[in-house]
Amino acid sequence: MASITTATATCPSCQTASRRIHSRYTRTLHDLPWASFTMTLLLHVRRFRCLVSTCAQQIFTERLPSVVAPFARRTQRLYTLQQQCGLALGGIPGALVSQQCLSPISRTTILRFIQRSPDPLHPAPDVVGVDDWAFRKGQTYGTIIVDLERGTVLDLLPDRTSATLAAWLARHPTVRIVSRDRAQAYGEGIRLGAPDAVQVADRWHLMKTVVTALNEVLVQQAAAWEPALQAVLVAEQPVPAPTAVVPDTDPLPDELPLPSPGCPHRRARREARYLAVHSLAATGLSIRAITAATGISRNTVRRYLRVAVLPDAARRPRRMSVLDAYKPFIQERWAAGSVTAEQLFTEVCERGYAGKRSTVKAFVTHLRQPTTPHSALPTLPRPRAISGWICQRAAERTGPATDWLARLHRVHAGVSCALRLTERFLDMVRERQRPLLEDWLADAAASDLKPFHAVARGMGQD
Structure with a gap:
């Protein structure tokens, strides 16, 4: 049990000190545990009358801001501890840890504490990254802005339009470098909101764009290269002796x-x-x-x-x-x-x-069943598997992956061209060989592959 010993209290509305006591009551507060015991604090507080007749609050309760917030049921130090626990662990894990620390609390209360916490103060950003993110995957998308120097999220924008991004950049004139994906809306938003900023296409998005083009070529021309590859496999198979x-x-x-x-x-x-x-x-x-x-x-x-x-x-994988x-x-x-x-x-x-x-x-x-030369043929690789092999360095590929790529180079000229273009681009980005980009764009534009035409055109515009 505790009580306040000061003779006066200050009105929260007009900031006038008053000695006139109206009544008394007891507040029940949860506090930090002591040893293996949970602590409950009974705080005796007083209600005062305001001495200013024109004040809108004629009766008020004495405040203890360093101990407990108005209308709160737990002390300020317990609230801070549980809020930090929620920020570090989340709702359910934070509630479980608090339970073990003799400070029981529900996950929903911890989430409310997290929502009440003030936004952290960030210094003026200099290098930011812009990308899309999903409020609900496949349904609603927005824009996430990250401080790349400090690795912290700066803001979440409600959509992926150029106007919204331009307005945010206009409010942050210190941004000098923006790393983004290759969406045209983001490029336009940066040109409008930060015309002096340097736009950087990070290499993950560049490599993903080229690998996606390779996948499109493999899918579009599957009717041509899959039968040819099947014929090569048949020719490579030895003819076994017939079994009785x-x-x-x-x-x-x-x-x-x-x-x-x-x-x-x-x-x-x-x-x-x-x-x-x-x-x-x-x-x-x-x-x-x-x-x-x-x-x-x-x-x-x-x-x-x-x-x-x-x-x-x-094809579904074979069940064990x-x-x-x-x-x-x-x-x-x-x-x-x-x-x-x-x-x-x-x-x-x-x-x-x-x-x-x-x-x-x-x-x-x-x-x-009598064994035939076609019964033991391996399964043809899927386009995603072929793209995965190309993304590996040549020295890191397994023997079967190297053999499959060699067969693909032999059976179809279009697929072979797509594989060479993709491998050249990935090596160029890994080794940061900037002078080779112009030649690669010219070769991609001169090829007969429409997906690579689009890649070359988009990179040329960037």
């Missing part, structure tokens, strides 16, 4: 059939969606309007509009099987001959197999 088919002397009536090699109805549905998107785009509808009319996501609509031929659906650990043993026993699916099932069960009989029989059925 060992009849199953004890066939089981419920053997599982092989799965269907394709799903034509899914392909037809994708083709219908693809044609519908292009038909609506031909009428002049925007991407947002096409999305509303078809129910297809905007990213899928953009992907369909970027390609002239519908690409194949992404409980039989994988026993397949080498089954193949070895099958090659020895004179075994049946039932015998193999019994033998793998003795070695710890806990799966179904049908799984073993399906694998044996697959082994019964």
Whole structure:
């Protein structure tokens, strides 16, 4: 329990000292814990009458600003500790730590403390970075401005327009250098708001732009390079000797059939969606309007509009099987001959197999099929995998990645040109070889690849 001993109190409205006590009451305050005990402070305070008859507040309570805020239920030092805990950890982790420190508090209260904290004071920025960020991914985007010298966020703008960015830069005339992505709106906003500032396109965005162009080339020309690459793989495969088919002397009536090699109805549905998107785009509808009319996501609509031929659906990775650990043993026993699916099932069960009989029989059925030169062909790489290999330094690539890139260079001239342009640009940026940029832009503009035409044109404008 505590009480205030001063004889007078100051009116918060007119700042007049008063000795006239109106009444008394008790405030219950939570305070910092002591040892292993939670502390509750009972503070006896007085209400005073203001001596100024014209004052708007005739009755007031004596204040203790260094101890507790008006109407607060916890002391100022406990409030500060919990607020700093929330700023460092967040809502739920901060509430858990406070609970362990004998200062229980809910996560929502910690979040309110964080929202009440004043904005930090930043010195005048000199070098800033501008990029877009998502309030809600795929729906609402704004602009984030970062002080690159101190690594702190300066502001979050509500949209990505040039006018909003120009207004912010006009309020901060000390900005000399702006690092941005290659969006035209940001470039225009910087020219309007800070005409003397140096605009810098950071190398991550430059490299991403070129790699995106490579992906577009690979997707657009997949109908040409994938069959050619498949033919090269077939030619590289050795022709194995035909294997004898060992009849199953004890066939089981419920053997599982092989799965269907394709799903034509899914392909037809994708083709219908693809044609519908292009038909609506031909009428002049925007991407947002096409999305509303078809129910297809905007990213899928953009992907369909970027390609002239519908690409194949992404291949799903093969699922792991409980039989994988026993397949080498089954193949070895099958090659020895004179075994049946039932015998193999019994033998793998003795070695710890806990799966179904049908799984073993399906694998044996697959082994019964005559081996052809096309049965062991590796899966063709996807465009994203090819882009990942190109992004690696030549000395860091694995052997298979180097072999795949060499095949791609041989099978298709357009893909080979795109790979060379991408690799040259990445090496140029890594080594900071500025004099080589003009030659690269000229080669990209002279190529037959439209995505690289757009890259060269945009970089030339920058």
